[in-house]
Amino acid sequence: MVSRIIRKTPTKSIKDCRRNPRRKRTPVKSTSSSVVIATINESFFSCRRRLVKIFSKLVKIATPKRSPKKQGFKKLKKTAVDTTDFLFPHITPPSKIAKPLFFGLPPPENPEKLTIFLDLDETLIHSSADPPSKTFDFIVRPKIDGETMDFYVLKRPGVDEFLQYLSEKFEIVVFTAGLRDYASLVLDVLDKNRVINHRLYRDSCRELDGKYVKDLAQMGRDLWKVAIIDDNPNSYAFQPENAIQIKPFTDDLQDNELSKLSRFFEVCDGVKDIRDAVKLFTRENFHQDLMDC
Template identity: 50%
Template sequence: MVSKTPTKFSKSTPKSTRSRRKKPSPLKSLIATPSAVAASIDRSFRSCRRRLIKIFTCFGILGTPKSRKHGFRRLKTVPHDDPAPPAAPTPLPPPSFPGRKTVILDLDETLVHAKTDPPPERYDFTVQPVIDGQILTFYVLKRPGVDELLKEAAKAFEVVVFTAGLREYATLVLDHLDPGGEIISHRLYRDSCKEMEGKFVKDLSVMGRDLDRVVIVDDNPNAYACQPENAVPVAPFINDPGDRELQKVMKFLEVAPLFDDTRDAILHHLSDNGIQKSQI
């Protein structure tokens, strides 16, 4: 008996039973071939670059004004408007007495001498400013003639005290020298100084006063480095009870109103005291 059961599959297989060829996984292909990775990344970059160029080209076209006779015009570069630096503030308000000249007096070593602990043998008063969160005690000695100088100067001049000292300290000292606030018209402190090469300079040109009507009395030549011709120099005061520097200043203040230009009065004063202009 012959068996009818086929021993081999037929060569023609139905479509439903045909096995489909599997496509290789892109990820596996990239892993298998490193060069393909680089090529794929390069294509991505180039495609992205082309798209960006198209986008920015559109922006350029939109931003270019239409012209009847010409084609596209190059967009103008808009300059950055940097804000101008603020003008330096005028330290002094308009003078209360327009007809008067202005005398600017230094404080430390010109009108007074002050030191911290230990206390000296001689001092006139103490002040205790708070500086950097710490209470400090200053022992202040007035220069001989300071009270007379301030009173006489206030009769004919606009009196300004301009110190390179800290406001916290100097304010308390000036309150002792002028308790009623009737002598000193204005007070200027370190924050009104100009710092040049690590030194505090008192620039008279920004004070709102004509330089031919201003005189500064100071023991430190660095302070009046910008306008030495406006300075009446004095020797530094420490603790000499026989000091006579302020008496010389009072003599100058007596003759200064006779000169149209205060600088001429200063030259006259210096020559009378044997001081050459080059020595200032």
Template identity: 50%
Template sequence: MVSKTKKKASTKSIKDINRRRWRRKTPIKNVVAASSAVLSSIHRRISKLLTKLGLTRLSSSNRKRNSYKILKKSAHFNFQQQDTVCKTLLFEDSVENSLLPPSISNRKTIFLDLDETLVHSKTSPPPEKFDFVVRPVIDGEPMDFYVRKRPGIDELLEALALKYEVVVFTAALKEYASLVVDRLDRNGFISHRLYRDSCRNVDGKLVKDLGFVGRDLKKVVIVDDNPVSFSNQPANAILIKPFVDDACDRELWEIERLF
């Protein structure tokens, strides 16, 4: 009888032995063991992904001490490249060379011109009335621009941002326009900015070609005071009256009501 018992015990599989060990553990030990197994699995998957991307490789010695490894700074890897990697992983179907990053929402997009649509700017001498001054350096020379906001601009940006993706698309230089938009958009209502370098030169004229923005043209509108700007997609445009200094101007209120 003894020999038969020993034979039966010897035929038990590894699964049976592991199952008995699992039952002998306390509930806390079981939870710890399960968590450790999950973390090990995640660690292996992350290691494989990072190795494929060529960003880092975890050594066996570091594995024993830490579950991670800090990426070293490299001249061949910067945050712009990191953003590109992230976009490639998240948005495999994105259009190459589009002016905007892929949209992560189903919102429609409204492109707003800057000068004479949202504001009017003037260099020295200063006008009688202005809201703020920006001092960009253009071609190595600092310049003063006295900016007047169009009536209703603050309310328009806040209202549009609730329902739409708002993008400023201007033919102005980035050195100047970025400073103006910074002052206009203290609350972050504007999702993206496009400057002169995003325009196309067509017969010596700057055109804002919406075909390169990476958005469905059925869900895109541009508001601009210059018909040349939207000459490639006139059906997607709303022509607005140019603004200079009229304190009674109501155009932006009408745009808000329209949308």
């Protein structure tokens, strides 16, 4: 019984097993140089592909396609281009020039007549919103900014005779820097005989450094046939050679400035250039003022 039990032993010797070992190969560790290089290369190419995609998208956003029809782009309509700005930069196009406030008076009925521009306040009359201490001639009640106000008006001595005399020989234009709502009411009362040919108000003045200037060059009259009478030198700053500065009137009932002007205009009927006569009158009047001082 014992002899029949035979243990199975390997057919090969231990020496042969050592010579031909059949061991399973284990995977190479991740620290090997070949695997590291392969991993780096794969990551590099992956990043490169991503960067290419990103930059291609940016280019599509920033630059339109050359063929807008295929991409669904809308064609812009052709518009007229104003080449004035870059061809002639020193010339302002007519469409960009601010229109003047005033374009001139109507043509004179008699071109042979001289035109006299008269200021209103402190030249022909004096008005005050408060009742004056002395007498006044009439009251006007204009509505200014929605509020009705009372103005007490005193006429300058000799104003009625002065206007009547000028109307016989000259074209009369009252040119005031006052508001139309106020000045028109004053002139309605002052000019009862309707001897004043035209009326101009603040909206016909030009504003210069916050001051209202009466530009006679825009009135449609030759400057050698025009004179202006005003108490404020700022009013005739553009044409001082056409101006006669009159003393401002407030309440002096002995004032005779308009009588002096009437005598001056008596000799201006046949003058060729009224500016020469104005210069002479201004000089003589200045010397007379020095003698009176």
